[in-house]
Amino acid sequence: MDKQSAVAAADQGAGLFWRKGPWTPQEDKLLIDHVHLQGEGRWNSVSKLTGLRRSGKSCRLRWVNYLRPDLKRGKITPEEELIILELHALWGNRWSTIARSLPGRTDNEIKNYWRTHFKKSKPAKKVEKARARVLKQQHMLQQEMWQEEEDDVVRSMMLSQAEQVAVAQDVQQELMAHMLMLQGAAAAAAAGSGGGGVCGVRETAEEEEEGGGAWGSLWNLDDVEGACGGSCCCGLPVRDQVLAFY
């Protein structure tokens, strides 16, 4: 039996013991008291310490999605909706990453909202607009960068040798800054998700499989995926990394 099967079997066995289904107020209180005393984490010890017949997984989920005091209840506002749309356009189904940009909202909440509002109408007009907006911004940034590069070339042709060395150093520093920015973005993106970093942008192509033809052309990032093998952009030339990012 492989590792995954063993875990699954263990889960199933435990399933004979663990309670499932909706949480009762009493269970909630036990869990809240436990977190107040012990703090978050060590979820598997909750059942031992409190007598709760809930798996650690279930306890964590209940706390994160429902009991946490900093949760914002109520409907998603138009502003939040816009943020969700734009971040989804950038990051795809990285709900936890998106949720970090919306204080008080959970990944589950955002995921549910997305599925009900945007998943069915494919590709929904709203999504299309948001994505078009993001793409336009990205395009403009790219144009600016290329323009800057052209300016640099023209400038360097008019400079003395010493000045050219200085400009070259500047360019190198800029590239380093870009690399750091990319690494930062990748780390931030990877921090909350199962990994994948910047390249996870490929996930935004999920609509493709659902017949979202319009997105198929817009988000055809095969070259990006191919270059980094689905793991990360490391190893790519800086310019390719920048392009992959934008």
Place this chain on the structure above:
DNA sequence: AACTTGTCCAACCGCTATTCC
């Protein structure tokens, strides 16, 4: 009034990544 459809929400499942021993 009965049925259908859509929305919202909570919870579970399978899998992977990370941490611990």
Place this chain on the structure above:
DNA sequence: GGGAATAGCGGTTGGACAAGT
């Protein structure tokens, strides 16, 4: 270094409820 335990993520399901037919 390797395996087990734990944490976290995204996908999916199912029930409650409201609105529409």
